[in-house]
Amino acid sequence: MPSNTEAAEIFRGIADLLDVMGERFKPEAYRRAARSLESLTEDLSAVAARGELRSIPGVGEAIEEKLREYLASGKIAYYDRLRLEVPPGVAEMLAIPGLGPKTARRFWVELGIETPDELLAALTAGRLSGVKGFGEKKVAQIRSAVEGHRAGPAGARLPIEVAYPIAQALVQGLRERAGAEQIEVAGSFRRGRETVGDLDLLVTSVDPTRAFDVFSSLPEVREVRLRGATKETVLLTNGLQVDLRVVEPAAFGAALQYFTGSKDHNVIVRSLAKERGLRVNEYGVYRGDERLAGRTEEEVYAALGLAWIPPELREARGEVDLAAQGPLPPLVSESALRGDLHVHLAPDAEAASVEPLVTSARARGLAYLGLVAEGLDDHGRPFTLPSKTQERLRKAAGPKLRLHLVREVDVPSGPTSAGREVFDWTVLRPTSRAPNPPPASVGRAWSLAVVAHVGSRDPAGAEAARAWIQFARAVGTAVEVGPGPERLDSTWARSALETGLSLALPTGVEEPTGSPTGPIALRFARRAGAGPGQVRNADPHAPVSGGRKAAAD
């Protein structure tokens, strides 16, 4: 079964092989097409059926043809041919840090080394000593990199919810001890991508050396990879790579813009600058030698005639063209969230203290909570919130925080309509990975519902997600978006918004302060382009009082 992901993988494979063959621009062209395919919300075959493959950024005549071939046969002959020319182990060597296409090619052509294993053997046998360009240090560096590569697949991307607390700890450490003034985590972390390959930290400081010293002595840091005048790269104990850059305040905005990316976004921004006789780099926007902007991102975009673009949208999906026409429509923000539609108390809620939940809800400025009063606990056992606990909660909440009772129902196996009068709304929880939603008529038995607990991180999950989004559309419910394998990510959020659905965002109100659920869910929604009007819990009124129209669809 052809898939967008597989097509992207093939293109990346082609790019690697072309790299080794010494091609200059083709590899990047194939990689660009691969990135586009991955960010497509729609299935490739559907785009092909409409004859619109060429509308995908980076897809031209030649790549369109290869995509058609792939959809028809599952294969691309060009790729197979390249693989005959270049031994697969040579391309694999590109995955070794510090070893690029030029070096891999030299190993292959000049020394007959075709795999990482053969490279290690050659190093051990001393075959590289005396070879031009390979001094003692270089040999040691390559050896260490090859061994690291063999030990495990380094550089696996981390889910953002795993990276989030790490980033927070690093930022806090730097802020407290390094005398850093402005600190920001840039890169794909700031764009709110589902996974991050590394972290890019950016600080302003009058004393870069001190910042680097403090940074490399943080408990999370295992080793320093490199240190220059403006940049330090370290490896954390968990293997994550982190870059720290120190810039002067006058360039902070430009550096932040530059290192937030994405790559494709920056290419577009820079070529636009060129058209206008300007030049953009990480220090600022320049006309000749004159720096026009650099202190803030707003300033940088403005100097190019653009409105500021939220980081989550910087993915080269037309956002630059929009920003050239005027301010972008506002995205949902933390302060826009007025309630949480789906809050769980711990299963032993009878004993649990309810005050932290109420305090946390107030701190977040929430006006209402939809508390799951009946459903299944983490182990799938039926669970009812004791009425005593409900009472304690109501008392603690007071008049400003409204409590609503919510029922969480397994679909399609759970009950249908009984109990409507007791509960204010229903959370639909598809049974694990069920790709088979019930008919929409069943779903309409609820006055309002939120589809939650739909994951999408594997092919089976993706199929289920597609089906449940269709179901939600037919029923007129919102779908929950957020981090973790049990929620829809930003790509699915975009897909849901495109079909006219609204989103439900968890605020993380029931979790300890600083937990990543709320902020990440918000980033995913923003990444999908959601405005406040498209988020159900950005409505100041709980869905029961003002939102029955939502069920009408």
Add this chain to the structure above:
DNA sequence: GCCGTTTTCGGCCCGACTGTTTTCAGTCG
């Protein structure tokens, strides 16, 4: 191989860092 209200040909981001070098090549982001 892609792309185009200056181009259907001739561009394609560019600066930091390292190592091996005596002025630069390779890699990375």
